[in-house]
Amino acid sequence: MANKIEVLSEKCTGCSLCVKSCPFGAIVLVDRPEHPKKQKLAVIDVAKCNYCGACVDACKRFGAILMLKEEKQKAVDFALYKDVWVYAEQRHGEVSPVAYELLNEGRKLADKLKTHLCAVLLGDKIENQAQDLILHGADKVYVIDNPLLKEFCDDPYAETLAHLIREEKPEIVIMGATNIGRSFASRVAAKIDTGLTADCTALDVDVSTRNLQQTRPAFGGNIMATILTPRHRPQMATVRHKVFKRATRDTSRKGEIVKKNYDFSKLNPGGLDFMNRAKFLQFVADTTAKVNLSEADIIVSGGRGLGKPEGFKLIEELAETIGGAVGASRASVDSGWIPYSHQVGQTGRTVAPKIYIACGISGQIQHLVGMGSSEVIIAINRDPEAPMMKIATFALEGDLYEIIPWIIKEIKKSRGEIEFVK
Amino acid sequence: MNFIVCIKQVPATTDVKIDSNTNTLKREGVESIINPFDEYAIEEAVRLKERTGGKVTVITMGPPQAENALREALSRGCDEGILVSDRAFAGADTLATSYTLAQTIRKIGEFDVIICGKQASDGDTAQVGPGVAEKLNIPHIAYVGKVEDIKPGTMKVQRMMEDGHDIFDVSLPALITVVKEINNPRLPSLKGMIFSKKAVIKKWTAADISADADKIGLSGSPTQVMKIFYPPARQGGEKLTGEPQDQAAALVSKMKELKLI
Numbered sequence: 001m002a003n004k005i006e007v008l009s010e011k012c013t014g015c016s017l018c019v020k021s022c023p024f025g026a027i028v029l030v031d032r033p034e035h036p037k038k039q040k041l042a043v044i045d046v047a048k049c050n051y052c053g054a055c056v057d058a059c060k061r062f063g064a065i066l067m068l069k070e071e072k073q074k075a076v077d078f079a080l081y082k083d084v085w086v087y088a089e090q091r092h093g094e095v096s097p098v099a100y101e102l103l104n105e106g107r108k109l110a111d112k113l114k115t116h117l118c119a120v121l122l123g124d125k126i127e128n129q130a131q132d133l134i135l136h137g138a139d140k141v142y143v144i145d146n147p148l149l150k151e152f153c154d155d156p157y158a159e160t161l162a163h164l165i166r167e168e169k170p171e172i173v174i175m176g177a178t179n180i181g182r183s184f185a186s187r188v189a190a191k192i193d194t195g196l197t198a199d200c201t202a203l204d205v206d207v208s209t210r211n212l213q214q215t216r217p218a219f220g221g222n223i224m225a226t227i228l229t230p231r232h233r234p235q236m237a238t239v240r241h242k243v244f245k246r247a248t249r250d251t252s253r254k255g256e257i258v259k260k261n262y263d264f265s266k267l268n269p270g271g272l273d274f275m276n277r278a279k280f281l282q283f284v285a286d287t288t289a290k291v292n293l294s295e296a297d298i299i300v301s302g303g304r305g306l307g308k309p310e311g312f313k314l315i316e317e318l319a320e321t322i323g324g325a326v327g328a329s330r331a332s333v334d335s336g337w338i339p340y341s342h343q344v345g346q347t348g349r350t351v352a353p354k355i356y357i358a359c360g361i362s363g364q365i366q367h368l369v370g371m372g373s374s375e376v377i378i379a380i381n382r383d384p385e386a387p388m389m390k391i392a393t394f395a396l397e398g399d400l401y402e403i404i405p406w407i408i409k410e411i412k413k414s415r416g417e418i419e420f421v422k
Numbered sequence: 423m424n425f426i427v428c429i430k431q432v433p434a435t436t437d438v439k440i441d442s443n444t445n446t447l448k449r450e451g452v453e454s455i456i457n458p459f460d461e462y463a464i465e466e467a468v469r470l471k472e473r474t475g476g477k478v479t480v481i482t483m484g485p486p487q488a489e490n491a492l493r494e495a496l497s498r499g500c501d502e503g504i505l506v507s508d509r510a511f512a513g514a515d516t517l518a519t520s521y522t523l524a525q526t527i528r529k530i531g532e533f534d535v536i537i538c539g540k541q542a543s544d545g546d547t548a549q550v551g552p553g554v555a556e557k558l559n560i561p562h563i564a565y566v567g568k569v570e571d572i573k574p575g576t577m578k579v580q581r582m583m584e585d586g587h588d589i590f591d592v593s594l595p596a597l598i599t600v601v602k603e604i605n606n607p608r609l610p611s612l613k614g615m616i617f618s619k620k621a622v623i624k625k626w627t628a629a630d631i632s633a634d635a636d637k638i639g640l641s642g643s644p645t646q647v648m649k650i651f652y653p654p655a656r657q658g659g660e661k662l663t664g665e666p667q668d669q670a671a672a673l674v675s676k677m678k679e680l681k682l683i
Contacts, residue, residue, distance in 0.1 A: 003640070023650030050513050050640065052647055072641070091585070151588065154552070155561055179583050183564035186549035190520055190556035195644030198516075198547035213648065218545070225650050232644040277561035279591040281578075286586040294584050322683065340603050346543065347458065347602065355682055372656060376682060378673065384661070393659035394676060396669045406670030411683060414674055 003051045004068040007042045011064035014040025018065060021058035023225070024048050074231045075193070078210070080169050081233040084110040087161070087175040087185075088119040088133055088141075091152065092283070095121075095129050097246065097295060098176035100136050102239060104247035106174060107137040109205050109212070116140060118170065122160055124150035127259070134255030136247040142168070144260050151280040152180050158187040159267045159275070164260065165192055170234045172212050174203070177238035178294075189236050195229035196236040199350075201243050201373070212237065217369060241294060242352035243373070286341065293342065298324030298355045299371075301344055302332055305360020305381060305400060309337035314404050315359060321408050327351065327371075329361045345370035359400045363388025380404065423476040423534040423574065425467040427500065428523055428554065429460040431484050431491040432544040456491045459539025461498075462600050465607040467537045468499035470572055477501045479530060483511055483522050489623050496618035497610035503621065504530070508628040513640035516545075520553025522638055525631040527558060535577065536597040540565055551599035562597040563590055567604055 009032075019027045019042065026048035029040040042064070044055070051069050059065045086106040088099040103119065110117035119138040121130055123145065130141040142164060148156045165173065165188070173188075175181040177199045189196035201224075202215040211228050212235040218225045229235040268274045293299065300319040302312055312326065319326045327349075328342040344351055346366040356374035361367060363379070363386055371377075372391070379392035380400045389395040396403055412418045434453040456464070467478045480495040482488050483506045492503035506526045514522065527536065536555070541548035548564070555562035567582040570589070581588045582601055592598075610618070628638055636642060660676075662669045677683045 023647060047509065047512060050647060052649075054649065070641075075644070091583075153590075154563070158556070179565055179581075182548045183552060183562075186516065186520075186547075186552040187556045187562070189549075190517060190553045193517070193644070195515065195517065196549060197645055198545075198549055217653070218650070223650055224653050226648045227645050228648045229644050230646060277593050278563055278596070281589040281591055283588050284580075284586050292584055346546070355677075376680070377656075377659075389661075390658045391656040394673055395659065395661045396673060397661065397663070398666055398669065402666040403670055406667045407673060410670045410674035414678060414683070 003070050004066075005044055005046065005049055005051060006066050007044060008064045008066060009041055011062050012038065012042050013062055013064070014038050014042065015062070016040070016042075017058045018042050018055035021054045023052060023054060024050055026050075027055060072231055076233050078171070078233055081171040083116045083118050083140075083168070083170045084113065084172045085170040085174070085234070086117065086119050086138070087173065087181065088121045088129075089176050089178060089180055090121065090123050090126060090129065091180065093123065093126065095133070096176060096178065098178060098181075098239070098241040099133070100246045101241065101244040102174050102176065103133065103137040105203055105239070105244040106172075107247065109172060109203060110139075112205050112207060113171075113210060115171070118142060120144075120161065120164065122149045122157060124148075127257070130257045132249075134257070135249050135251055135253050137253070138255055140256045140258060142258050142260060144262060146262070146264055148264050148275055151283070152184075153275075153278055153280055154184045154187055155268075155277055156264065156275045158184045158191060160262065162188045162191040163262065163267055165234060171210060172205075173234045173236045175236070175238050177240045181238045185236060185238050192234075194232040194234060194236055196238070197227045197229070198238050200237045200239045203237065203239065211235070240350060240352070293325045293327060293344070293349055293351060296325035296351070297353050298322055298357075299327045299344070299351055299353045299374075300324050300357045300359065301327035301329065301361060301371075302338070302359050303329035303361030303367075304331040304335070305362070306332060306337070307360075309335070311360070311401075312338050314401065318357070318359075318404050318408055321411050322355075322357075324353075324355070324357075327356075329364075329367050358388050358392070359404065361388050362386040363391065423470070423474040423572070424532055425471055425476065425478045426527055426530065426533050426536045427460070427463050427467045427478060427480045427495065428536065428538045428550070429464065429480060429482045429491055429495060430457045430539075430542045430544075431455070431482060431488040432457045432542055454487065454490065456494055457539055457542045457544075459541060459543065459600075459602070461539070461607040462602060462604050463537040463539045464495050464498050464500060465605045466569065466600050467535075468608075469605065470535065470569065471499075474572060476534075479504065479533075481506065481523065481526055481530075483507070483514070483519060483526070489625075492623050493618045493621070494610070496621050497614040498608060499611075499614060502624070504624045504626060506626045506631060508638075510628045510633075510635065510639050513643060514638060515643035515645045516547050516549040516553055517644055518638050518642035519550050520557050521642060522631070522633060523550070523554045524557035525633050526626065527554070529626070529631050534574075534594045535572075536560075536595070538597065538599045540599045540601050548599070551597060555597040558595075558597070560595050560597060561592055562599070563592055564599045566598040566600045569598075569604075
């Protein structure tokens with residue numbers, strides 16, 4: 001039986017509630033002049049319909065929408081799946097900050113589901129980091145130590161994590177939406193044929209169904225979508241960094257460290273050749289960026305309003321004074337004033353610092369989605385009507401070339417580095 | 423060598439408007455474009471073909487009008503376009519899309535490198551590239567910022583990371599997803615435009631790519647949208663006024679008050 005949906009025309013009052021409820025824009029009202037009283041009729045475009053049932057709920061009062069949804073069987077036996085997992089990403093032997101943020105949120109989900117929180121640590125000689133994950137909330141840490149996991153390579157990482165998931169059967173797996181997480185989470189999900197939701201900004205669980213409610217921005221942040229993985233386990237999601245607060249460290253916490261010694265020549269039928277299909281040769285550190293933009297607590301960004309490439313000297317000076325990183329809008333990157341690695345926004349990096357100072361950035365939606373969750377936004381712009389000025393915590397109207405030097409002086413004065421501001 | 427580029431037609435996001443009557447995105451009348459990240463994928467494939475000789479095939483899964491995106495790709499130097507289109511694909515999530523594209527590539531046959539943009543500008547998931555590689559059981563490298571070298575059977579690439587870049591040797595066939603730094607896409611040439619107008623776009627259905635009905639479209643998608651809502655609009659704050667010096671002083675004292683500095 002296929003999915004079916006229809007509007008019962010004799011019951012439809014043309015009230016448009018269903019039209020407004022439809023997340024997919026699949027319903028329109030059409031005129032029906034032949035009807036004596038009801039002038040409008042809702043019509044559903046089945047090509048756009050996802051059978052989510054939102055319109056059926058919206059039409060409860062009239063019961064004019066009839067939906068028959070194919071009852072899909074669960075893909076796996078849910079009773080076999082337990083525990084919430086956090087993938088404790090490490091790079092160059094150090095656990096990433098996002099892992100500690102995920103432990104905080106993972107703890108809440110596990111407590112709500114009355115189950116365990118486990119962390120997964122993949123690397124080479126990495127076991128020494130496991131205890132710290134326990135102190136940050138994990139009940140159990142799975143450690144897989146192998147020279148093949150020294151550097152992040154998709155095949156051995158994905159194969160190992162998929163193997164561990166098949167073996168231990170977690171119900172939820174959350175990972176950081178970092179370059180590493182976003183590169184291999186999808187591979188793991190495709191290996192075990194389960195759902196993966198990218199770049200979540202909020203997570204919750206429904207205790208009765210044990211479904212993970214995964215909320216993420218869609219359409220460039222214009223809209224938020226909450227997504228479920230109702231028929232599959234585990235439910236996998238990547239989560240943006242800095243969305244959740246870092247878990248606190250409790251030195252009295254106890255937990256279990258489980259070491260898994262896998263024979264890497266047997267994890268995949270392709271053997272070691274498979275594991276080495278992509279061979280890591282070398283890491284080249286980026287020495288130009290003094291502060292990692294994604295992790296920075298303060299970001300000073302410049303935009304088109306700088307008017308010239310030299311403007312970034314002033315931006316850098318302010319960033320240095322305040323201890324922040326330098327960001328940029330797409331317009332200034334496209335003008336060649338600053339390298340792309342500084343670009344914040346939809347086609348650049350997503351950041352969520354404590355303070356975001358937007359200098360001469362008007363605030364196009366594509367830029368706002370990349371920094372809109374910053375704690376405090378400070379906008380400096382000539383145009384008081386610029387979108388950035390409207391959302392800013394503090395909006396300073398005027399010439400940034402006049403205002404910024406004063407801010408630098410005032411900060412120095414507040415620190416006692418200079419006595420008078422002239 | 424043979425290259426395959428996977429592209430997606432997306433709404434030109436700057437034009438996305440919200441219909442206040444229906445509370446949905448206005449799709450009608452919104453111009454459709456090639457996903458901006460895919461332009462770098464197209465350009466890189468064409469450049470690699472110019473280095474090694476061979477052919478670039480561009481594919482997309484989408485509604486019939488996605489043919490326009492393929493024609494544009496042909497005008498930018500691709501040799502052949504394939505549109506995979508079927509009502510049965512509707513509602514596909516990233517897993518179902520990965521499967522569908524992988525089946526399409528299996529039907530194409532031999533290839534050396536598949537190139538995708540790092541993510542699509544409407545979904546922003548970055549999941550389909552690695553998913554296609556997994557479904558084809560080939561290696562992938564995401565976030566490629568430079569192809570240093572390519573020869574039959576192997577290529578050397580730079581993978582851009584938050585703290586620098588990693589250099590990899592990848593055995594072929596392989597899939598890469600590319601970032602903006604990799605190149606500056608060329609504009610369509612006159613010759614290309616003429617070619618793209620005349621070219622015959624192959625159109626394949628679910629049956630043509632021997633797709634398993636349980637793995638495509640809504641039924642092949644483990645994830646489901648439960649609801650869609652508007653993010654609470656960020657409230658504006660305080661306007662600081664006065665001379666530049668006064669504004670700066672007010673700002674710094676506010677920041678101290680909030681213990682920001």
